Ligand SMILES: Nc1ncnc2c1ncn2[C@@H]1O[C@@H]2COP(=O)(O)O[C@H]3[C@@H](O)[C@H](n4cnc5c(N)ncnc54)O[C@@H]3COP(=O)(O)O[C@H]2[C@H]1O
């Protein structure tokens with residue numbers, strides 16, 4: 001494959017599909033979300049609504065930052081905070097029709113990217129790991 | 142640059158040097174470490190000893206997992222746990238003399254890599270972001 005062929009590749013073969021993506025629901029408590037993050041082991045995951053639309057991104061850092069008191073981290077407050085209050089609502093995302101080039105440009109600054117279809121429904125994620133594997137394959141041939 | 146030239150590049154120009162790397166000291170409490178992780182915003186950082194030797198890697202996930210009780214996350218226990226008890230001591234690292242190829246092979250499975258000199262002193266890190274920037278530059282020319 002030459003450079004242009006790789007850059008023009010559609011991303012669909014590289015997407016981790018939604019059923020394999022750990023996420024939380026809009027409306028969940030930050031306490032529940034922190035358990036999901038800890039048990040799945042991911043540092044940042046999507047927040048979806050009941051129709052599987054993308055609402056935001058939530059990370060352990062955002063949760064801990066929100067309860068960083070003057071003297072200690074105030075974990076007792078977590079049950080009363082909803083994910084919607086602490087998540088990042090400005091999500092940079094990809095469309096299913098985007099190319100590898102678009103994904104490469106964006107993962108410079110994002111560890112993973114959410115992918116949505118034309119209706120705005122969340123369909124999966126593109127990770128740096130997958131992009132790096134493709135680049136390595138390309139560069140080693 | 143052709144493929145071989147990029148892969149053979151020494152990593153030294155791409156290292157984020159140690160003074161810019163957030164870290165904790167061996168012997169610190171997990172409570173102190175969680176504050177450092179939260180304030181710096183990184184999900185995983187190196188653990189160094191007083192001589193700046195690399196002892197392990199510590200992530201927020203490792204800390205939270207260690208206090209995941211049956212009913213709730215037991216944050217009151219953090220002051221009594223040392224980072225050495227929860228960190229990952231099997232650190233995959235690079236030597237200053239390694240090439241870009243070695244770094245590329247390893248970042249497939251690691252978001253960042255610690256770099257040590259011949260004495261085993263920590264000198265900095267190589268991140269996926271830096272590697273992706275180089276690959277993008279190479280692929281766009
Ligand atoms: N259970 C596991 N098994 C094997 N390796 C693991 C792992 N958890 C993490 N890693 C490794 O650590 C990297 C960073 O993970 P992190 O959770 O910070 O950052 C992740 C996480 O925020 C998100 N992510 C990846 N897969 C996910 C999934 N199935 N569900 C939800 N979020 C996911 O995308 C980011 C980048 O993922 P990427 O694969 O490039 O990079 C991952 C992967 O190389």
Ligand SMILES: Nc1ncnc2c1ncn2[C@@H]1O[C@@H]2COP(=O)(O)O[C@H]3[C@@H](O)[C@H](n4cnc5c(N)ncnc54)O[C@@H]3COP(=O)(O)O[C@H]2[C@H]1O
Nearest residue numbers: 109110111161162163182183184185186252253268269270
């Ligand atoms: N303060 C900040 N400003 C701008 N962007 C930020 C940022 N904090 C995080 N990011 C972005 O998020 C990515 C994942 O960060 P994370 O903390 O999970 O994972 C980081 C962290 O574990 C470690 N790391 C990076 N820089 C570090 C530093 N100066 N000190 C300690 N650890 C660092 O290397 C991993 C990969 O870093 P990478 O740069 O490839 O990828 C970073 C970067 O693209």
